[in-house]
Amino acid sequence: MxxxxxxxxxxxxxxxxxxxxxxxxxxxxxxxxxxxxxxxxxxxxxxxxxxxxxxxxxxxxxxxxxxxxxxxxxxxxxxxxxxxxxxxxxxxxxIQVFDPYAILGLEPGALDSEIKKNYRRLSIQYHPDKNPDPEANKYFVEFITKAYQALTDPISRENYEKYGHPDGRQGFQMGIALPQFLLDIDGASGGILLLWIVGICILLPLVIAVIYLSRSAKYTGNYVMHQTLSAYYYFMKPSLAPSKVMEVFIKAAEYMESPVRRTDDEPLHKLFMSVRSELNLDLKNIKQEQAKFWKQHPALVKTELLIQAQLTRKSADLPPTLLGDFRRVLELAPRLLEELMKVVLQSMRNIRNTVSVITSKDAGLVSLKDDSLKDDYINITYITCYIGQSRRDEVESFASLSLFVTFSNAVAYVSFCCHFPPISVSFHAMAVIPRTSQGLGWLRPATGVVELSQCIIQAVPLTARKATGGSTEGAPFLQLPHFSESVIKKIARKKVRTFEDFRDMTLQERAELLEQVAGFSSDKVTDVEMVLGMMPSVTVEVRCETEGEEGIQEGDVVTIQAWITLKRANGLVGALPHAPNFPFHKEENFWFLLADPVSNNVWFSQKVNFMDEASAIIAASKAIEDTMEGSGASVKETSAAVREAVQKVRSGSRLVMGKFPAPAEGNYNLTCYCLCDSWIGCDMKTNLKVKILKRTRAGSRGGLVTEEGPNAEDGIEEEEEDEEEYDDDYESEYSEDEEDKKDTKKKGPAANGKVHKKDSSSEGSGSDEE
Known part of the structure; x- marks a missing residue:
């Protein structure tokens, strides 16, 4: 014991x-x-x-x-x-070790006379005849008496001095660090130890793992549900105006799961009447359009109306029952918009297929519209089962499992789940395969997603992106404090037609304009200047080249290197955007896109953030070091290049590097976009001309200079020469619900792998409407 x-x-x-x-x-x-x-x-x-x-x-x-x-x-x-x-x-x-010398108050090796003397002294203090206290009696019997016997008995004293214990050498003991009631194997609690081991060491970790896997299986690494990705892939199209992007955005599974209560009907109808002008309803058939709107899934209606309440700044009119849902919609919006942006830019597309499966207990047979997709990965959106001629709505769905599987595995799963006689099963699936032969993303929906993100963060209606009175774009002005439609119209009469014109004015000129024309007080002018000082100004230096080669041939792996520099009037680099109407903290992010506006293709894309300087230094140093080592540079040259890159990052620049395959032979007039997801009017674009040569024999690339066009070193062209040619490349798409007309690709002499001059910030959403 x-x-x-x-x-x-x-x-x-x-x-x-x-x-x-x-x-x-x-x-x-x-x-x-x-x-x-x-x-x-x-x-x-x-x-x-x-x-x-x-x-x-x-x-x-x-x-x-x-x-x-x-x-x-x-x-x-x-x-x-x-x-x-x-x-x-x-x-x-x-729990103390038995030490007779310490108990008697002696030093180790004390004489017998000292031992007897201290024993008599302690006996007077603790002996039962002298001290009636039971604790004193217990201490005297269990400690003082045993210590005296251990030191007065020659054998016990020798054992203690030699082995540290009066009884001699003690054997090595091992035990289990568990409570005593678990080790009482002789009593009724003997089986508790087994239950403890099984429950704590096996069942508890297993239950935790099952719960974690069942929940995490629904989400991606970015905490977005797999069903949301399926919906985004399914509904995304090459050309979408921001209003159409909204329709895709609200179909996220996170929003579809939001509860719609009966008490929400009346406030939602009131909200609908106040934001009806922002819903793109056909005024000629307003009754039919309204009926069509309310026939949608209740969660879709609720989500869109709550987002419109944010865009039109009507959130103050929401009842308390809707405020919680309103905050949840806005809390999820940045994460879902970022995921939607990735879906648009990924080199994938969706294929809608109906798969007919005849199942039984033993086997399954698959019949596809396209047999080539048999081994492609799909995500089942829904399954419809038929028993004879009657429809059975109670089905097992892969969507609930949120798994990407092959068609063959889908058939096996349906066969396994069906324990009734042979039935006919049809399920609609999404196959994820390359969008194009080059695997390029889409430019128009990408800009639409960024525009929607800007409007949600700044609480600006999508309709404000249209050109209003005097060709002034209202959206960038509406994000400034104390600005309204009436103020915009007033300053437009003073020839301030664009947001860039307003930002380029001096402090004194702006103060006079706002005080005399808009009627602002000095405090309001100070607020405007404070926000203008927070707004970022971005410039880009970009270069495309084939490592180790003079030109770019079709099929080459092209390396793009871009330095994005951010400056603010207040001197900061990383800062949170001015967004008083967005109730959560939001870091500003930029999307760098290398795209062909004519073909609507995005060749390369990367997300850029200016908040984390330490991570940017590490990434830039590693990228420059790998590039220099790959080119055969010396250690000294590599160190100098890394130091230069670190200095650029600390001064407010970020390095973007990546690779993409060169397309077919031809001259490509590309555009580099740097789109901000939090500010309106801070987007930037610059033109880049790339010449792709025809693939020649291995090692023969010299025809670039003499026959095909100017050399890279001689082919630098000023961007202003072709400025008019690109005026309509990046217009705001809100008023264009139809697809763009197909234009022929512009061709002309161009230089490969050179840095073109940086362009000025585009207005509004990057529009170039003059």
Missing amino acids: AASEENSALFPIFILTIMAIPLVPYTVMKLCRAASKKSKSIHCNCSECVRSGKYRKSIFKRISNFSTYSNLTLILLWAVMIFLVYYIKNMSRE
Whole structure:
């Protein structure tokens, strides 16, 4: 029993160790994240942002932000650990090694006379005849008497001095650090040890794994549901205006799962009447259009109306029952828009197929419209089962499992799930295969997604992107504090027709314009200047080349290198955008696109962020180092190039590098876009001419200079020469619901792999409407 008590005493130490192994590193990681997040909180301090309370550090808000499930669990676990440390500390005082010298208050090796003297002194203090206290009696019998016997008996004293114990050498013992009741195998609790081992070591990890896998299987690595990706792939088309992008965006599974209550009907109808002009309804058939709108899935109707409430800044009129849903819609919007952007830019397309399956208990037979897709990966959107001629709605769906499978595996799954007589099963599937032979993304929907993101963050209606009075684009102005449609019309009369004209004015000119024409006070003018100082100005230096070669031939792997430089009037590099009407923190991101506006193809794309300087330095250093080593540069040259890249990053630049296959022979008039997902009017584009040569024999690429066109070093052309040629390449698409007319590809002499001059920021959504 003594051994079991000693083992039981070690149980708190065992539990403390098991808890500390994962808890300490997780806490350190969480603190580091909190510190980095705090350092990034550089936000706008205009009166509207202060009034919104989004960045206000009140006590209640700090408590609510801190009181998350993970933080409370973390605090509880640390409280348990502190209690265990305190318990172990006190327990160590109770469990002491038997030391007769210490008990009698002697130094090791004391003489017999000293031992007897101290024993008599302690006897007077603790002997039952002298001290009636039961604790004193217990201490005298169990400790003082045994210590005196151990030191006065020659054999016991010799054993203690030689082996550290009066009884002589002690054998090596091993135990289990578990509570005593689990080790009481003689009693009724003998089987608890087995249950403990099975439950804690096997069942608990298994249950946690099953719950985690069942939940995580529904989501991608970006915490977006697989069903959302399926819907986006299915409904995405090469040419979509922002209004059509909205229709695709709201079909996310996260929004489809939002509850629609009966109490929501009346406030949603009121909201519909206030935002009806923004829904692109045909006014000639307004009744039919309204009926068609309300026939949609209730979750789609609710989501679109709540987004329109954000765009039109009508959220203050929402009842409390809708505010929670409104915040959830906006909280998910940036993540879903980013995923939609990736879907548009990925080199994939969707194929709609109906697969007929005849199943039984033993086998399945698949019949496809296109047998070539038999081994392609698909995502089942829905399954329809038939028993004879009657339809059976109770079916097993791959959509609920959120798995990409092959057609053959889909058939096997349906066969396995059907335990009734042979039936006919049809399921609609989405096959993910390359969109084009080159595997290019689509430019028009990509710009539409960015425009929608800008409008949601800045709470600006999509219709405001149209040119309004005096050819002034209203959308960029509406994101400024205290601006309205009437203010825009007033300043348009003073020949301020574009947002660029307004930004290019001096501080004094802007102040006079706003005070005298718009009637702004000095405080309002200060707010406007503060926001203008936060707005980014982006320039791009881009170069395309084939590593180790003079020109670019069809089929080559082309390397693109672009330096994107961001500047603000207030001197900051990374900052949160001015967005007083968006209730959540949002980092500004940029999308770099190398595209052909004529063919609507995106050749290369990459997301760029200016908030994390440390990660940008690491990425740029590695990319430059790999490039220099691949070109055979010396260590000194490589170090110099890396230092230059690091200096550029610290001064506000970001490196974009990637590769893409060269297309067929020809002259391509490409455009580099740098689109901001948070600001309107801060997009940038620059033209890039690339000449692709015909594939020749291996090693013979010299015809580039003498026959096909100018050499790369001699072919630099100023962008202004062809500026008019690109005026309509990147227009806002809100008023164009039909597809663009197909234009013939412009060709002409061009240079390969050279940096073209940077272009000015495009207005509004990057439009070039003059």
